Amino acid sequence: MLLGSASTSGRRTFNLLGHPLASVVSTSANSGLPTSDTTFAAVPSRGDLNVGCVVRKALLETLANELPQGTIRYSSKVVRIQNQGCTFKSIHLEDGTYLTTKVLIGCDGVNSVVADHLGFSRPSFVGRSAVRGFVHYEDGHGFDPKLFFFFGRGVRYGIIPCNDHGLYWFLTFSPSPQENNAAEKGIEEDPIKLKQFILSKLGKVPDRFRAVFERTELESMVCAPLRFRHPWELLWGNISKDGVCLAGDALHPMTPDIGQGACAALEESVILARELAQALKTNHSSDSLEKEQRRIENSLEKYARERRWRSVDLVSTAYMVGVMQQSHGAVMNFLRDKIMAKFLVGAQMKKADFDCGTLTASAS
Numbered sequence: 001m002l003l004g005s006a007s008t009s010g011r012r013t014f015n016l017l018g019h020p021l022a023s024v025v026s027t028s029a030n031s032g033l034p035t036s037d038t039t040f041a042a043v044p045s046r047g048d049l050n051v052g053c054v055v056r057k058a059l060l061e062t063l064a065n066e067l068p069q070g071t072i073r074y075s076s077k078v079v080r081i082q083n084q085g086c087t088f089k090s091i092h093l094e095d096g097t098y099l100t101t102k103v104l105i106g107c108d109g110v111n112s113v114v115a116d117h118l119g120f121s122r123p124s125f126v127g128r129s130a131v132r133g134f135v136h137y138e139d140g141h142g143f144d145p146k147l148f149f150f151f152g153r154g155v156r157y158g159i160i161p162c163n164d165h166g167l168y169w170f171l172t173f174s175p176s177p178q179e180n181n182a183a184e185k186g187i188e189e190d191p192i193k194l195k196q197f198i199l200s201k202l203g204k205v206p207d208r209f210r211a212v213f214e215r216t217e218l219e220s221m222v223c224a225p226l227r228f229r230h231p232w233e234l235l236w237g238n239i240s241k242d243g244v245c246l247a248g249d250a251l252h253p254m255t256p257d258i259g260q261g262a263c264a265a266l267e268e269s270v271i272l273a274r275e276l277a278q279a280l281k282t283n284h285s286s287d288s289l290e291k292e293q294r295r296i297e298n299s300l301e302k303y304a305r306e307r308r309w310r311s312v313d314l315v316s317t318a319y320m321v322g323v324m325q326q327s328h329g330a331v332m333n334f335l336r337d338k339i340m341a342k343f344l345v346g347a348q349m350k351k352a353d354f355d356c357g358t359l360t361a362s363a364s
């Protein structure tokens with residue numbers, strides 16, 4: 001599930017957004033009282049920023065349906081990458097197969113093998129974990145189309161209507177050293193324990209919100225530790241090199257606090273498609289392999305320049321927003337609930353308002 005803005009640019013438009021959401025309502029988990037209600041209309045945008053949930057399965061199916069049959073090869077884990085001369089990359093799969101390619105885009109998530117190949121270190125654990133869940137209401141859930149966020153008591157959680165019948169929720173928490181030793185392992189392995197743990201962390205929350213968590217089926221929850229890439233690595237690292245580049249979580253694993261990880265991956269797919277289409281244009285078909293390779297490398301370098309600062313910005317903002325929204329203690333509670341509430345939501349929404357252009361290449 002991701003929060004995103006629906007773009008109406010480009011030749012084809014797919015409307016995958018669920019219910020358009022009108023505002024973000026923040027509530028203190030300490031007091032149970034609302035601290036801000038920010039409408040999306042108040043966020044400066046280019047006029048086509050619609051916020052809503054996109055169901056991951058629907059997005060993947062829509063993208064896959066656009067490709068010729070047989071383009072996607074499933075269950076093909078990349079285990080090693082080697083340069084073959086200056087032009088080709090040899091990709092070794094777990095089942096022993098070798099593939100040869102001129103371009104390799106590593107979008108293999110937070111444990112990216114391609115990021116290893118480009119010299120990035122493994123993303124760091126941020127000391128927080130996240131649980132996600134989904135609840136279906138046969139007769140409708142009755143919630144307004146708003147994002148409901150709760151902060152304080154060392155947790156940060158939210159409930160988001162996807163449509164009239166589905167609610168998505170998340171909760172992030174910092175395992176205490178004790179929980180780390182005993183309960184944390186148990187939590188990931190035992191959904192009953194996980195649910196009890198979540199219910200114990202909600203704080204002062206109106207009953208109708210608590211009921212969402214109580215109603216969640218055990219198999220509809222997933223829990224995972226949160227990891228991110230240090231921003232300085234993104235400043236200095238090789239986002240692209242010798243026809244290989246990174247996109248999505250492989251490039252910028254970030255905490256989920258501004259809901260932009262998957263949105264940024266989509267931005268990258270648009271920019272990459274545009275740049276590579278330009279580099280591989282058919283009217284260059286008589287060029288030598290070396291010339292073509294140089295064009296590919298130039299296009300990936302241009303892509304890397306476009307994404308470097310955006311990635312640094314998103315990873316850093318997400319981290320800072322998470323620290324402020326999840327921390328506790330009297331001073332932090334006061335600052336977050338009385339002074340920063342609107343600012344933090346505004347920062348989140350501003351990051352979503354990004355124009356990555358259209359798929360059509362500019363005439364150059």
Ligand SMILES: Cc1cc2nc3c(=O)[nH]c(=O)nc-3n(C[C@H](O)[C@H](O)[C@H](O)COP(=O)(O)OP(=O)(O)OC[C@H]3O[C@@H](n4cnc5c(N)ncnc54)[C@H](O)[C@@H]3O)c2cc1C
Nearest residue numbers: 002003077078108109130170248249256259260261262263
């Ligand atoms: C609690 C939580 C809430 C979130 N909320 C939002 C939100 O509201 N909005 C938003 O935009 N983002 C959100 N995100 C982030 C979002 O889920 C990720 O940024 C997004 O899924 C990244 O997509 P990706 O394709 O880069 O990586 P993934 O989704 O991780 O996909 C990677 C793919 O690569 C494959 N793969 C892995 N290793 C290999 C290998 N060696 N060889 C071949 N294939 C491989 C995997 O099987 C997988 O299919 C949230 C994340 C969390 C944890």
